[in-house]
Amino acid sequence: MHHTSRLEISAAAYRQNITFIRSLIGPKPTISAVVKGNAYGHGIAQLVPIAEKSGVNHFSTFSSDEAREVLASSSGKAEVMIMGMLHLEEIPDLIRLGIQFYVFDLERLEAAIQAAKAVGIQAQIHIEVETGFHRTGFDWEERQRVLELLRKNAPFLELKGLCTHFAGAESAQNHPRIRQQILRFGDFADFFRENGLTFERSHAACSAATLLFPETQLDLVRIGIAGYGFWPTRETFQMMKSRLSPDNPNPLRRLLTWKTQIMSFKKIGQGDFVGYGKGFEAPEEMSLAIIPVGYSHGYGRNLSNIGKVLISGAFCPVVGIVNMNAIAVDVSHLADPKQGDEVILIGNQGDNEITVGSFAETSDLINYEMLTRLPSQIPRLIVD
Known part of the structure; x- marks a missing residue:
């Protein structure tokens, strides 16, 4: 499945x-x-x-x-x-x-x-x-x-x-x-x-x-x-x-990485509104990637126009309202994004990272709350 x-x-x-x-x-x-x-x-x-x-x-x-x-x-x-x-x-x-x-x-x-x-x-x-x-x-x-x-x-x-x-x-x-x-x-x-x-x-x-x-x-x-x-x-x-040792100033290592992929793309013009309501109006022509994760998956609605994801190692901001099952992110700055490309919601990609801490602060949640809100239905895979 x-x-x-x-x-x-x-x-x-x-x-x-x-x-x-x-x-x-x-x-x-x-x-x-x-x-x-x-x-x-x-x-x-x-x-x-x-x-x-x-x-x-x-x-x-x-x-x-x-x-x-x-x-x-x-x-x-x-x-x-x-x-x-x-x-x-x-x-x-x-x-x-x-x-x-x-x-x-x-x-x-x-x-x-x-x-x-x-x-x-x-x-x-x-x-x-x-x-x-x-x-x-x-x-x-x-x-x-x-x-x-x-x-x-x-x-x-x-x-x-x-x-x-x-x-x-x-x-x-x-x-x-x-x-x-x-x-x-x-x-x-x-x-x-x-x-x-x-x-x-x-x-x-x-x-x-x-x-x-x-x-x-x-x-x-x-x-x-x-x-x-x-x-x-x-x-x-x-x-x-x-x-703490100067050789290892932060010895705790997080266990969790949250991954998804690009579902589809949408081109929009200057002045177009994205998604429900008028939460985001495009200031110029933009390329958006649609990501199949929303607030039903634990990606909070309060991340609308605030959250970021990683695609091809670059930060891509959420634009518009977080839906129940999807978000739109701006990929206008990416060279050649493709359907199925890996998207990091929490974790590392290239030289950049979205930590649970930064994710939680963006959504005004403490680490504990953000982590425990992740639905049990999301598959959890053990890696070494």
Whole structure:
């Protein structure tokens, strides 16, 4: 089956990113590849085998459907952890499958205990505590009740982790808040330890915290955006620059290249309007290439008259409104473009590049949002 575009996912780039992260954290902490949001748009089915071949066998998902997809894509050795959504009625199945999951409220904790009793298998749980993010996690005032339930039901529970989540470690303005969270997490850890409760792992660090707060690396780091070759923010990169080797000043390599091709051509005269409405009026005679990608494919309508693509190594601006399934680009400056010529929406061609960062800034989206908006229907091909 032919598609209008494709995403190429570089296994070599992922290996390089993991090697760099491992050089920072040392041999001890487990690296958990965060694959929520369809592996940040890269594809769970594609990313999991790449990660396993790179020595990563722990995966963090947001939801139970993602966790099941990781298992289906794995060679069979993966540890899978749900950080967010699951339905209480599916907990018995998750236990049978050996899927780990966060527990952040009493209802889920009690449901996990009852399910473990019913199926006769320990529930593998991570106790998430509230340290200042104020989204999910047991409050400090609930610690005694949690302790009592964990003690009383110890035969039915495997305490895989004690964890929390930081509220914006990628931005310096949040760092006082992050430091307070680190202290509060330490308070929770001390409380449970002093009361004789031990967890297999403690974990708190996302990509940004892993990079900027080495003391948060603990037993496991949850690597999301950095694994895919992106700094969490430009500010994060600036704060890291002094620690990077002059020989390799930007060690993260993006995995993703988005490619399509020229569908057809159109000649227009001075004063002609292009596409719907009057969003673009030709200032002179122009040659346009029609590209079979539009907002239904993740190429946002807000890139109308702003976006650029690469053809024959040259930047070609989008003209007119981005349609559901197509865009028009100005190729008047190209020598001899042909139907079927490769078009780069994100990636390198010749000496030029359209990065996800520049693409996202043009469309007023953050990297995370732009990547995860790429539809799952676009084929994702692994390249080395």
